[in-house]
Amino acid sequence: MSNMFFGIMAFPSPSGEFAFGFQKNGNGGGFLLAIWFDKIPEKTIVWSAINGKLVQKGSTVELTADGRLLLNNTVGGSISIWDDQPAASGVAYAAMLDTGNFVLANRSSFNLWESFQHPTDTILPTQILHPGNSLFARHLLTNYSKGRFMFKLESNGTPVLYTTNFPFDSPNSHYWSIQTVGNYQVFFNPCGFIYLTDSEQNRVEDIVPPTRESLKDSYQRATLDYNGVLMHYIYQKTNGRLWYGVASSPINICTAVVETTGGGACGFNGLCVLGDQGPTCECPMVTR
Template sequence: MLDTGNFVLASQDSTNLWESFDHLTDTLLPTQMLNQGSKLVARSSDVSYSSGRFMFALQTDGNLVMYTTDFPMDSANFAYWSTQAIGSGFQVIFNQSGHIYVVVRKESILSDALSNEVSMRDFYQRAILEYDGVFRQYVYPKTAGSRIIRADTGSGACGFNSYCTQEDDKTLHCQCPPGYSFLDQKNEMKGCKQDFVPESCDEKSQKMAIFGGGKCWKKKIPLTNGRFDPSSGRKALIKVRKENSTLQPRSEGLKKKDQSTLILTGSVLLGSSVS
């Protein structure tokens, strides 16, 4: 898979035997070209990738044309836009600057298809003939921060009893709260386990609490959808056993300091089913 998005099957001498850029669908990517006789066909709807009602084609006569199709077939029907460049157009080029244009054989620009130039170095780009018949160019800045997956249910991006962070390289990293360790040291995405024997369920003590915005609410294990967000203003307090604790209940009650303690994990958000 090249940086351009072209999926290539190459021989040992690096000769391309097959490449996805030669098999057009509804999309063009930077450095991709549309030769005479080639076409893009829109999908039929937002959720279906079967051939739709519109076509973007560079005809063998050199004219770049957008057609409605004889739906459900993908043959051309009515032309609703064209460059009127009969006998001249040789290729449609999507260059690295985001400029999409028709060239003649000597590669001089004949006509613009889309002239919104943006750098391939700074932006991800694609041009697509959409199911509504409009040929659109999309750009997305490469410097934009990625987003951590957030959900109301499930284990989250990093598995149960763990939380995710984002480093300077914008990649996701998984971590365990105090008193927990990874289930699999070779795969942090599997989540974390308790490093202590939990108290009896009858004691109703296997809980954590989230505090923020003047409110506090309880959660129960397994902890889910954890993430580190310094801007949240919330704290997660997780109850763990001390290293020298035992499973035996103590009769002193509240006379002595409890064998359990609350560990403050700053700015960690952890979700689970509400107790």
């Protein structure tokens, strides 16, 4: 297997709906190694590498001859994305799939590593979260480093939304959960249902309320937003309507996050206000 390099360019899926590569982040000079929806103007990111850290122009991704996936940053050297005994496992190729899953596979097309098994803040249709998997909200709208909230499917099968001991990844206090215990997984059904499923793939309980919106000719994603809301989003291909949320858990983050210590949904000295476009954080008004 010869080395493969990707500079500041996109490695598309066969349909072109998703791409893997370097995406410029904001107006600064940094780039994010990421996966995104590639057929819409927003190029919405659904996965990012190395905890959302930015790299500089000229950086590359390399699938080495011995099967390691390396990010070669122009500043700071190489960072391993995957190198778990690659030579012994027989990595033969990398592929960007039409599901939005980036995979490393052997000659038998068995996935040895896949982005679906290492989610960041988003899951996509057909994706499964296994016990122990977590989603971390990004820090800010354009800052993809880990933020103040996490969604975790506990080892006992209980799905929980937590605030974190920011800037650390450990959970602080939970503000939403489904009280159930079993050998469950979280499944994002292509028909738009996001639910717990048992070992026989039976639908047990909804993680996000099911939508009544038409999903014909639309893109979907479920994202743990930087404000702590797990939101089901839809983008209609035909009329170009921008991403809009159709259902969320919890329904009202402003009343859900009530901590005995800490800053609640908006942090210290922040006032959470729920509007038609979701929650916003405002400064308290001072009256005389």
